[in-house]
Amino acid sequence: MANRSLVLPSHLRILHVEQEIEGSDTLALQSVLECDERRAALLIEEKELNRRLHSISDTSNQDSFISKRLTAIYGELEAIEADKAESRAAVILNGLGFTSEMQAMATKQFSGGWRMRLALARALFSKPDLLLLDEPTNMLDLKAIIWLENYLQTWKSTILVVSHDRTFLNTVATDILHLYAQKVESYRGNYDTFVSARTERLKNQQREYEAQKDYRDHIQVFIDRFRYNANRAAQVQSKLKLLEK
Structure with missing residues (x-):
């Protein structure tokens, strides 16, 4: 999707968060500003x-x-409130754990984990129409995760996130897309709501299956009983057609 291999409207700004930006002499704060x-x-x-x-x-x-x-x-x-850009970038970096001193450091001085945080900061700062996040909490400590949860709750555009962090999904998600058997099922609500709704859906499907099986078994009993009864031949043929459906 980020590479536009799917056909999407050309005016949409889609951004997939880099797993890690390449280190350079660019300062952390400047790196975020440059992504706009x-x-x-x-x-x-x-x-x-x-x-x-x-x-x-x-x-x-x-x-x-x-x-x-x-x-x-x-x-x-x-x-676009360009005059507020630097302060907005600093707020995002601070929320993800970058102190003022760290924001003035070159990106090449950071470890891979911190460069991943920097990539996330760049994505949040750029405010795309569609933001793709892949396990965004993996390299964050609890304080940064809580900040990110709060920040994303005020996000006005669309976010598509893949995460195994149940608490994060419960806090941030408004809809769940479940990929199963090469199909996508949509559920309204957070992760816990999804689990509850899917469990109920599976129960209903099981009840429908059992009811259908009982019905077919009942028809089969009728067929077996009257298969060779000439007076019931028309009824047997009718029942056989029902089983073939």
């Missing part, structure tokens, strides 16, 4: 346009064009 490609592109364009604007020697149509484009860029930056 739209913000980064706007800031680069804004910087370049300001440079060109200051290099123009006289008033011209180009000056007017640059000014209009800058106004549009500032409007977009305001709409």
Whole structure:
């Protein structure tokens, strides 16, 4: 899905959390900020346009064009709250266990486990339309897990998560998709609700199976009893057709 091998609307921003980002000289906080490609592109364009604007020697149509484009860029930056980006990134990192000192460290200085946390922070910061999380609590301590649970409960977009953490699923999930026998069954509610609903569904299926079996056994008894009775031949044929269904 993240690689778009499935046909999905092109306007959807889908992000699958990396298992671990590659370490580099980029600071942890900057690494998170850079994952917002739209913000980064706007800031680069804004910087370049300001440079060109200051290099123009006289008033011209180009000056007017640059000014209009800058106004549009500032409007977009305001709409995405670019001025709050650094503080928002810091809050996410802090929630996942990164102290202020750690946020100023190069990503190559972190262990694999911490780089996995950094990958999760980048995903949360970028706010895609569909966020794919694969066992997100595996490398988190209890404090970070609780923070993540609370954070995801305020998430406004869609999250698809695979997890064996029952407590996490009970806190975060609003729907459960159960893949069984190459089919997907949908259940409304958290994990405990899913278990209860599935147990009840299986009981109902078992009752239906037993009722159907009793009915077929009853028909078979009738057939065996009157198979060679000429007066009952039509009834026997009718019962045989029922068994064939």
